[in-house]
């Protein structure tokens with residue numbers, strides 16, 4: 001797998017603020033950014049692709065019908081870094097593969113449709129498998145998450161679970177006044193960092209959600225999105241985590257529960273931009 005320099009993404013905060021940074025590959029000394037295959041040209045794929053291309057990523061849409069008029073239009077909208085191919089060709093030429101297909105299509109796609117994905121970053125954006133519970137609200141189907149299943153189907157791929165917001169947010173990350181938080185779970189540090197930088201680059205707020213098994217927690221949390229909608233309220237939700245420097249001051253969780261096994265190797269995420277308040281300023285517990 002190629003190695004990349006991420007200096008080109010230092011301009012991410014400009015994007016979030018609405019200013020236009022220089023196209024990444026036109027900046028002096030910038031290395032090419034990873035090529036991204038976006039498998040599926042539906043709501044998520046067509047929102048994500050143009051934003052990643054704007055950052056400087058070559059974007060290859062992997063479609064069942066790459067010659068279709070709608071796909072050609074999407075490629076044109078993506079600009080000179082955009083192209084389309086079959087799902088397998090797109091995956092073969094990419095470093096990062098985003099699985100922007102219905103969850104029901106994941107198994108066939110990952111086991112047969114993509115070819116070898118060894119060493120590649122495989123991004124799962126699906127919501128968990130749900131069903132209606134006895135009370136009429138949704139519940140998760142028990143068992144492994146989709147991300148864990150993807151990892152089992154492609155054991156040598158570097159699977160990353162990304163809890164993306166509604167696709168309508170992706171081209172306008174500040175539409176609600178703040179950048180929605182995007183929890184990211186993965187076992188592979190470098191893969192997690194790669195995806196975190198892409199998410200920050202498009203102006204969203206990446207959050208390190210721990211190892212891949214936390215994809216289950218993300219899926220449980222995602223059930224909350226359905227509650228107001230099922231209740232018939234005139235509102236849905238997007239997710240924003242407020243970072244608080246209070247807890248590290250007064251809640252010695254590491255002393256209580258110990259440090260996790262990957263402590264020496266936590267991912268480095270782009271800065272959140274918030275300044276921690278000194279412990280003394282909280283005035284005690």
Ligand SMILES: NC(=O)c1ccc[n+]([C@@H]2O[C@H](COP(=O)([O-])OP(=O)(O)OC[C@H]3O[C@@H](n4cnc5c(N)ncnc54)[C@H](OP(=O)(O)O)[C@@H]3O)[C@@H](O)[C@H]2O)c1
Pocket residue numbers: 039040041042043044045062063064065071099100101102103105109125126127164165166167168
């Ligand atoms: N929509 C959102 O706002 C949103 C938000 C968070 C998460 N998600 C998740 O993101 C994933 C994609 O959602 P979406 O809304 O983009 O879906 P979508 O609009 O239905 O698009 C999915 C695309 O996948 C391809 N596809 C469809 N059936 C396939 C199959 N059987 N095998 C292979 N490829 C197939 C199609 O592209 P081609 O015709 O070009 O092959 C299709 O346009 C889902 O897991 C969804 O839960 C969506």
